[in-house]
Amino acid sequence: MNRLPITLLMIVSILLSFVVAPASAVPNDDEKVPVLIKFKGKTDAQLVKANGGSIKYEYDVVPAIAAELPQKAIDALYKNPNIELIEPDRIAQITEETIPWGITRVNAPATQALGFTGSGIKVAVIDTGVDYNHPDLAANYLGGYDYVNDDNYPMDDHSHGTHVAGTVLGIDNEIGVLGVAPNAGFYALKAADSTGYATYSDIIASINWAVNNGADVITMSLGGSPSSTLEAACDNAYNSGVVVVAAAGNSGGAVIYPAGYDSVIAVSATDSNNVKASWSSYGPEVELAAPGVSIYSTMPGSSYGYKSGTSMATPHVTGVVALLLSTDVSGTNLDLDKDGTWDPAEVRARLQSTATDIGASGQDDYYGYGLVNALAAVSDLEQAPAVEDPVETVTPPADEAPAGDSPVEEMHLSDLSVTTDYSVKANKHVFAYAIATATVVDVDGNPLSGATVTGDWSGLVSGTVSAVTDSSGVVTFQSAQLKNPLGSFIFTVTGVTLDGYTYNSGANGFESEVSADFTLSLK
Template sequence: MVAPASAVSSDNEKVPVLIQFKNKPDAQLVKANGGEIKYEYDVVPAIAAELPLKAIDALSKNPNIDLVEPDGIAQITGETIPWGIERVNAPEVHALGFTGNGIKVAIIDTGVDYNHPDLAANYLGGYDYVNDDSSPMDDNGHGTHVAGTVLGIDNDIGVIGVSPDVGFYALKAANSAGYCSWSDVIASINWAVNNDVDVISMSLGGSYSSTLKAACDNAYNSGTVVIASAGNTGDEDDPSVLSPADYDSVIAVAAIESSNSIAYFSSYGPQIELAAPGRYIYSTLPGSSYGSYSGTSMAAPHVTGVVALLLNTDVSGTNLDLDNDGTWDPAEVRARLQSTATDFGTAGKDDYYGYGLVNALAAVSNLDQAPATEEPATEEPATEVPATEEPATETPVTDPVSSMHFSVLTIDPTSTVKANKHVFAYATAKATVVDADGNPVPGATVSGDWSGLVSETVSAVTDATGVATFQSSQLKNPTGDFIFSANGVTLAGYEYNSDDNTCTIPVSDYFSSTAALSSYLQK
């Protein structure tokens, strides 16, 4: 189902921007130009703000400012199942006494259900940048699923994570629909660095941002390992790795199937560093529940967990301690994971697997130090039991009991802002899912594509009214059409029946933004 939208203009709006300074950020300068400051960062000399249109060009020409760029929009990268813990050889590492104890991980996502019985004991705190409060509760499910893969507790219920004793901070940068601004992501990175986390895990991706790159680079240089999912555009015309995974300071993670082949959806390119399980990954979900998702979002937390296990080991006195400081540095961690990865595909590093499948056991082995052996109880994480006894919970996926379909597909007029020379635009689409009786279906995962001005494969979960909301990337000076296609919908216990759809496929009656924007730009 396809719905396009036009870009319309409004004269009195302010532009959400990221302002990079050459030296120390000058908040007074921003305020003097009518700016409303959202964040002032420590991790990068930058300020997130909303600026009046007339101030953009003026500040861009200021000699103390490096650049002014739009505050980009990103989206969590993927959804749909877990067997990956064994594939990365995590249980064998637990048996050696390495479980991530004492390591701190920051999960930047849709928040985490920190009350979940498989996560609560490891929760250290966090922040919600979407709602501006100290309770980063997950209202989407994505972040909770990611957390379970990293650190599901060895407690004889549910699932066990790659590093079941790691402490984690939840930083909510993405909203209930799975969208986030780069300013909120940078604020989360800033918080993580200021709280001395060891690893930052980001299962999200979007368009390039210079300010975000600087934040990731500075976090890495401060001693924090930064990991991100590559993206789910592998079957599209542009399968390239998304930001922030495409930055040199970030470990970009691709997704593999249980057959060890690269998942069809996994983005690829020279930035791919490692591969990890990413299809049909079983993990925690909000409300003390469990479920299966697919995507590079599910692959990245496997690598995050392996990094935590490696950080549990003692590198001092080994030839892996390149700077002889007695601790694992991000560059040393990356070198170790690269050299111990299980090579697949073309021999050596390639664009699909990178250096290969991350291998926890190989990474922690032969480090010339004695691992802890006094906690054999951790051997019982052979609570690989969930992996063998829980598949029953997947049954509803293959044995649907009800049907669902799309009843409405709309796309709101694109919000635009125009300055002397610049127009910023994006579009918001909404797809409504109902059952055979016309009742809304909440919790269903809707997949779709943006085309026209942008090319993105996206997914979102329906809310209590059965509506899934999608927001395109924000563009500067666009001329053309935003077009959204709803491709399908999945939910355990339901079957998608496209024959029951009550909206036109495709929608052929749409507004063009080209004429409107061209008309304005000629003024």
């Protein structure tokens, strides 16, 4: 009889070592074993139940089921031709070492000054949960799930996930820390428990949730040994358009998983001298490097603290991904598939080509393509024009429409406005921002959804932004927040595009530039 070898309680100390449970922990044939069952085609929950299995999760992102099965049932199912493999539901641990430092090294503040703050981007933080009530995080919280306790309250009972979240998107206010992408929204997905360990089934369930809820980027500062099911989940998330970022590990040896998979951006850690931390894992899988030594960030209970590790380097890269995703790639040669949006492969290519080379010339095992550089990534996009194939055109007679073409209809703006809002911190500082709103309609005044509106912020803030109208034809843009500003927030619509329509700005009935003054100050 061929038995699937399953090592139980193989606790993966992600950053430091592998700890294997003693032989006495091996179960008897009647004791249920937590496993991941990957099917060749459609999952078959009834088959698992018929063999005495207790199902924990049935996934969408990968054809697999997490379950507990008696050893004898595992032996039987392993021979089933519809099952590709059965593997242990392994344990992963968060990637942390001691305590971490800042976003200036990756040029995030200079990028934010251009108006790129991650607005509209959704980041899924798969970790120990997040203190979503923290004053530096609460405004950006979008929801989530706790797979450890099976509820809708993914509160951090360790500190690791809260620290990671602060580096990605700590809001721009007077207290605490500034994140790389302070206006990005985040989902908290608790896969690791209070001790910092996570089952692979909970990690995959978190990835599954993130994909189904429209996350743009997933960050995982955790990992362990290889898992075919976990790899497939990461691959499928990537193929669904989600950028996946993970910590390389802190053992000083080989890169851990999921960071080691081809679909994942593996991140190593550097110190303030741009030198790889001695404990940072390395290898050909490393794609980018980021600060990971003594990083200051958010901690549970409205507090702050220092941590070190590739766990702390990873959210720097995740934040830069969010900044890049908030830019407009349409019309540039960086939009490789010409779909007008950033795709994971396009994001990776841009970050690789703009990283600061700090190791051996070119890509290397310690730093990958180099130190991630937010400002370089978002700069000069307008200087990367799309490469058009020369096409010979023939002009038809004036009274003859091109064969097979549908008539092009007109669209315009029925409304364009900008308003300001603010909050007061420490009873002395005003943090203000502006919100521009535009409505796109057809010639009959019917709202048009799916239209891409592009505009420029000027005055107190600057930067080019774009977004797509909703079912009511409405699109909104939020500017960066400014401390104690005096002056005008100005927004100018520079273009509106939608297949089958042409934008007629002359039909708007008002100027394409609107502004709002902000004069409030506290003495």
